[in-house]
Amino acid sequence: MRAMSWLRALLLTALLLPVLSVRADEPPRRETPPGAAVASAHALATEAGFEALRAGGNAFDAAVAVSAALSVVEPISSGIGGGGFFLLHDAKTGRDVFVDARETAPAAATPQAYLDANGELDRDRATNGPWSAGIPALPAALVHLAEKYGRLPLRTTLAPAIRLAREGFPVYARLEKGYASRREVMERYRGTRAVFLADGDPPQEGEILKQPDLARTLERLAAMGFEGFYRGETARRLLAGVRAEGGRWTAHELAGYRVVEREPLRFRYRGWEVVTAPPPSSGGVALAQMLQILEGWDLSRLEPAQRTHLVVEAMRRAYRDRTIYLGDPDFVRMPLARLTSPDYAAGLRAGIHPERATPSALLPAVPAPLEDEDTTHFSIIDAEGNRVSATQTVNLLYGSGMVVPGTGVLLNNEMDDFALRPGTPNAFGVMGFAANAPAPGKRMLSSMTPTFLLSDDKAIAVGAPGGSRIITQVLLAILAYDAGLSPQQVAALPRFHHQWLPDAISAEAGALDPATVAALQAMGHTVNAGEANWGNLQTVQWDRRAGTLSGGTDPRNPVGKAAVLPAPALTSP
Template sequence: MNRFAARCRLSSAVLALCAGLSLPVASMAQTVTAAPPAQPLVRYDIGDSIFTPVWAGRGMVSSEHRLATQVGVDILKKGGNAVDAAVAVGFALAVVLPNAGNIGGGGFMVVHDAASGKDVAIDFREMAPAKAGRDMYLDGQGKVVAERSLYTHLAVGIPGTVAGLAHAQAKYGKLTLADVIAPAIRLAEEGFEVSPQLAGLLEVEKDHLAKWDATRAIFFKGDQPLRAGDMLVNKDLAESLKQIAANGPKAFYEGTIATRIAEEMGRHGGLITTDDLKAYKVVEREPVAGSYRGYTVKSMPPPSSGGTHIIQMLNVLERFPLKDMGSDSARTIHVMAETMKLAYADRSEYLGDPDFTKVPVKGLTSRGYAEELAKKIDPEKATPASGIKPGKPQPYESDQTTHFSVADDQGNVVATTYTLNLNFGSGIVAAGTGILLNNEMDDFSAKPGVPNAFGLVGGDANAIQPYKRPLSSMSPTIVLKDGKPWLITGSPGGSRIITTTMETIIDHIDFGMNPAESAASPRVHHQWTPDELRVEKGLSPDTVTLLQQMGHKVVVKPTMGRTQTIQVLPTGLYGYSDPRNPDGATAGY
């Protein structure tokens, strides 16, 4: 089976394409509203493309829900720039994608400002409350208490989304905050139809959600979660959004909303107080930067581990002729897996909040360190994880998440990834607010050497401290060619975000794929521990056999990542929403 035939197994829509059938655009969760071009366009080498991306001439939005995508496109049409559209999408997803979109969580945004040529990373990651401590999830015997960091009020970090989106809007947008929140208010107040995808998630998570009266009031009908076709109306969230639209982020961090969140915490043993909410700060950081085969890669720095390790891995992989080795070949997957193991071993040791611990970013992303790591890779044999320890970069010093990408006609682009952590976060809605609260405290290292919900192991660099930001894998990324945006991408997926984003970059640069082809490709992942090479179904059995002969423990597990990618070419904008999420959509004008 060749790699294109393998891709045809990924979804019914993709299968139909491979079979040469004609499907309506909407059935593929892709939409476009583009005016006819004034002259014939030379598109993406259509004769060579297996899957065709969405095209637009002026602006484009790619997100995990069609309603949020349309909100973004409408903002662009009204004269907003990419930041205006991104902020509008962020608030809209808090309504229509409640399992991941949020104003009760946090995340990261990378912005390319065309006028100045400046790239900026906006950190609105959650923070630990003042009363948090490194042993707060341990029992009297020093053992981690199951689910205390996931489904209790102690799991909630101080939310950063409202502060982050408002900061981006005020500093880099053109419209008002009220302008970009208005569509989300309408969606929350009038409601929207629950999709089969959302209904399935509600069913899976019903036991966690049913524990809390305020959560049941929104997401349940009687004693059962909402089903496909039901209307999801959230009047309390609409009112919270109205307060933010009228009074800015202070409404969330110092007003009635803050009081209600603190009261929710107080009733159930949570730690967040009104003082904690008032103390929250957004941080602008310099994006971590690297180069790969002549392209410039800009991504999120710590407390995200994503950008650092994407560049670290690309530095190593640049030493291998991936194009000649072939996409999805055993040789390519082998060197990628070995590189992933080395990077995730370093992640366990060195990554954390840079305001609390020294993170050797320069060493980890240096070419000299990559040269040392590349020498450790046996091209014919897998190295057991037990034989890999964190390296020494210092001498070189000198799931549920969602991602959306936006590009406008002025050359501004935005990559944003934000999260509640697991599906629906803690499952707790702060009574009277309609706001689902995160369980991001699980992203700290509850105890050195003990895996979190994604199987990731951490150490002292990521230990819990008051007002510290937990380590993240979120990796909103912009790739530039000759100083101008060429690719905007990112993905949800917990620990798999980093490898999914890296593979997307490699697909485009090394293998010449377009956003649709890359999104449909089978993905692989290795995170050092557990010592297994995780792959999606669709990989050739012959390739799997060769990898096993090299010593890899290959396991087929559920799909990884849901990329939202836009590529900027002279002939226009080309984008695609990952077919792994049937609710996602890319649209433009």
């Protein structure tokens, strides 16, 4: 077994955390799991998933229930006014599918619409209010999952979310703090004030937050499916609310939204098959590059500073290519075969000096001739072996800040994920060029990276929020699983990150010890050690040989929950 010392050293006290598991009494290498596992960023959403499973649903029904519940209890991170990516594995057919529920650009959202009088990016318009919002996609995804992959009607799988919206849930610290940081923007909008100032003051930890308009919107979705959101009363209210604040959505754009099923990206890393997100996610391509670059070294045998240096150099090159090449595959031709090729990775590896940082300025940003806590993730494995890895978002904290009156729908601000002004960084400091410029109906590039990791003995679902840092969280998780860590240890792993520009290593407190920081600086790296924690990784694992299920939830988020139920508990009254 490969040495685990370098990842164990990063874990610190996370090694002391309990591992959630259930052991079956059957012989090794079960063909189906001994129960079901759900990991999400909120305990109420995890319980919603189990409610769907107990009602006779499968992992895809549970995904609808978890997604909708998170949309209610995590308005800071996601909602039905946003979108997401759903990576699915159908155990019966063996098929993997990527459901692209990314928002789309309204026709009025031209690059010129986001420039001020001096031709500079109007950051307020790009991130706040109706102009910052793409056409919502998550309701269409819930309908698609229910109709094509689930067993239960929406009135069953949406019932927990409707109940949570109507009866309320306790405000937690992150929700309160996030509101305080966005208060000035959010209180511009009448619909937002009606939800978050209903009792006369901002949300405070321990208070019960009720969202009756959102409950009614979800009820219409449950009763009428797609028509219940994208046409009819909800659509009329959305269009009127957006127009009242100066936006320019049309009924045709709203009714014309569709999810897209895409083939996942696949590649191998050591003994693992990695199944992950294709464009318009940038995550899968970046993972393929980084892992295939790193496959050229035995990381377990290297000193911490050199190991971190090589991982950072792989990150640097992948994020550079992300910036230049990637966009919506329905609009942009991308050299994906080359970008994900082991030969291309070998060429990138050859350009890495083993003891010197490569300044990002030496990796030019020339266009080719041809996404913190403000996102959420959940992972599910059911008793049949179906799997879901799903990441959903409204982009920044509380999205655009605008709740459309009478709907409870908090709009996303995903338009900022486009290259609204080529060469100008977005809110996450990530730049883009023509490949990711807005166009009517186009999907903005994303960092969301729902992923499956497969070996002869294990099936793992993993993902995380964190904007541009999502991809590197998933990278470190894969390296940790390869080193033999448990799901809970993987979720607790301290993190570091590099994204080409700005040219600096970001690291959580304790992720890099002082000697490693000093050695990296001597190599020419700028190191921002001791940054605030980021991410909210959620993962589940089925170990076929051991006959166990286990889950890991990020300890950075105290309201998250990973749970495992044995098969008998899923069918009990």
